[in-house]
Amino acid sequence: MTAVPAARPRTVRAAVTAVLVPPAAWLAALGLSYVVQDFACSAYTSAGRVPPATAIGAVVVGLDVVLLALTLAAGVVAWQAYRHASTEHSPLPGFLGVLGMILSLAFAGGIVMIAVNPLVLEVCA
């Protein structure tokens, strides 16, 4: 076994970013959905005012859509990094590319499962 050729730094950076973005996006989707919906509804209710449920729901879904797009974009970047790594015969960025693609799909699914809830349930019930 001989030494593996070093990958281009740009490919490696892209692959690392693609690995890190989906988990961060999912955490943000869950955290923001919870904080915006629960805290906003509770704050209005505690103050004796009627919460603007439609607006709160729209904000939650909007945030989730943005984070979903970011997650899927990370998947595309991961796929490109994987292709570059394949042509360069660089196993590490190739692995990171595969990892990024799997994480992108997994966390995108997770974000969709979070985002559909305000669409089918009453937001401030």
Next chain:
Amino acid sequence: MTTTDQETRPTAEDRSRFEEVWARPRGWRRALTSVQHKSVGTRYMVTAAVFFFVGGIQALFMRVQLAQPEQQVLSAQTYNELFTMHGTTMMFLFAVPFLEGLAAYLLPLMLGARDMPFARYNTFNYWCYLFAGIILYSSFLVGMVPDAGWFAYVPLSGPEFADKAMDIWLFGLALAELAAIGAAIEMIVVVLGMRAPGMSLDRMPIFAWTMLCVAAMIILAFVPLLVGSMLLELDRNAGTAFFDVERGGDPLLWQHLFWIFGHPEVYVMFLPGAAIISQVVPVHSRHRLVGYPFVVAAVVVTAIMSLGLWVHHMYTTGLPPVTLSFFTAASMSISVASGVQVVAWITTLWSGRPRLTVPMLFSLGFLFTFVAGGITGVMVASAPFDAQAHDSYFVVAHFHYVLIGGMLFPVMAGLFHWWPKFTGRIPSARLGTVSFWLTFAGFHLTFFPMHLTGLWGMPRRVFTYDATLGVGLLNLLSTVGAFVLAAGFVLAATTLLVALRRGERSGPNPWGADSLEWAADSPPSSPNFGRIPVVGSRAPLWNPPPQDPELDGMAAAFDHAPQNVRATPFTTVLAARPGTAAVQARPSLWPLVTAGGLALVAVGLLVGSVWVVAASVLVIVAGFVAWELQNERELGAGEAREPVGGRYPVEAPGPRSPGWWGATAAAVVLVVAVATVAFSLLFLEVNAPVWPAGETLGRPWLSAGTGVALALAVAAAWWGSRHGPLDHAAASEARGVHLAATATAGLAGTAALALTVAQWVTSDLDPTAHAYDSGVLTLLGTQALAIVLGLGITGCAVVARLTHARDVRPRIMLQNSAMLWTGVLVVWAIAWAATDLVPVAVV
């Protein structure tokens, strides 16, 4: 391992001096001063095993009490105490510490390193953990045993309903959590920076991937519990109002803080268990792990998603349906990731040539049991089902299936798998097999009936039940099963202990395994590897070593070297290319002294003695100062010669030194802590029916001044860290700059501390009046504590400057200081936002 043609082989004298540097202390010194990872890991595991058997005996007492309806073997009070201590012991004193011990023992060996990055800190964590256990169990001696459950729900654990026993629980818990967080920092640094040359991320063992993720989870999830414990202790003894509804508090805040910790903790236990299986199954199937990238992804997904599941323990607390649905979605998603790992193990078994060894039997037992527990997990993740099964024995059955199936069976598999490595002896396969069948049968006989007991209406945490409930026979079966299970564990422990003396001698690699720990002697020598291995594949012992001159060059440079200081290679994060030499600590008494000081603080607070607390603080300060002086002395010895092998400098600035990672992790811990307090304040603000409308701290100039002073401390430390040559041969050029930088950072930090105190004094807030006041003053207190830590590390930079002739060490310490001061600045920003910005924004 290959060698380059030109390299110089170490002489007998070199080897002798190398062994001397790594010599273990003997006699009582070994017990008190040893810091080597194998010694610390063994202590963790032995101590945790003792607590496991103590917790198991408590469980047996409970099972005897429940064997028949309306029994009076135990009183209700004793039963409450036993289930509280059983849960506390198994969660805080056995499961997590045992896995940390296993990681402390195995990670350096698996990664090709010679020790953990901060070996003394590793030891300090162990002592904290031991003292935590002693404090918790001292409750039996003083007749004040905690009885509010291992979850300690408020108000049951609050000042109104719980006596001093709860304080004992909280202080013990705090020390145990502190130890766990420290162990997490160790794991992160060893995995990211101390891998053997060539062990890029795609070649890293699954166990290392998992412990990296688990360590991140511990930092993000255990800090909130530490903060929650502090808030509850303040409510109990300082009269604050975090959990008092009448003064703006909310008992649900405790549940949030506890389960933000509690649910990830389940995965902190399960993921290492799964990782053990990922190491054991391929070896005993004689086939590489199938789907390596998918398993890594599943570990990452599980770790991240576990941080967002805590509300599924709170489905019956009256939260809105949409809130519940977010967490139901997360709970369902995580089961897919666990399923991916199960498929990978089954495929590996299918593809290989499995041997029915004892580790394999326990692995198969894990697979069967964990899948069953996972299925009931999906059931209770559904809010409507959980509403029916909540607080029933169904839940007890579920989590024991997950925890014993997901953690304990893998631990048994791991112990039988790695025992030859730990001891050089192979345990009896016959006795091991019998112990497996006893534990497997006993486990299912104990816990399967509990599903039915729960579904038929028996609530958990009751000391007896009515005969008309019709669950007497099921409970009797569970009790019989518990004794069979206990017999299995006793037999397993006996088998392992007997093997210490009578077991067949094993060579370095009796199983024909593939990972680096099997390249070391059995048991491993003090430095693990005389010559550091190089890695060219995921299974380094199954594939030929790489022909890479750069990697071989580093291995040659560290071949029984250096001989004046303990050191190991420090490699790059992604590709593990050669970097620098990380100095490793020699034996020391100071970790014990400082941890003992911390435990004494707890004792002083428990007995209400200011003198004991003051004396303890002195002990802690003296211990840390002596510790730091010893560090600098050893680093000075390391620098006194040329770089290791003439190429690898003894430490370097930036992420090429362990200290940078340690300081960054410490800064993250501070930020998570203050963010938790800020979250608590915001949670109370939006949920309290009465809250000081739009009220702010109202000290804008003092607050802004604090921020400016902290920014100055950051800038001064950064400035100083950029001056001075890094070359080993270069004389000092920046002594004055470094002293000026430390002085400026120190003065700026002191000013920030004074301004923080001034905010507190002039704020007219009364922490006992309202939760708002309690929260704001706690934020200021946390900020002050963070500043004190910043001043502490600045003091270390001063010591480094005064004790080193060269500039590199002071530069590194100033850089670490800058990292921590940056964390303190973020702490200030969060505190300021929570006290002055958010109150204006909230409705």
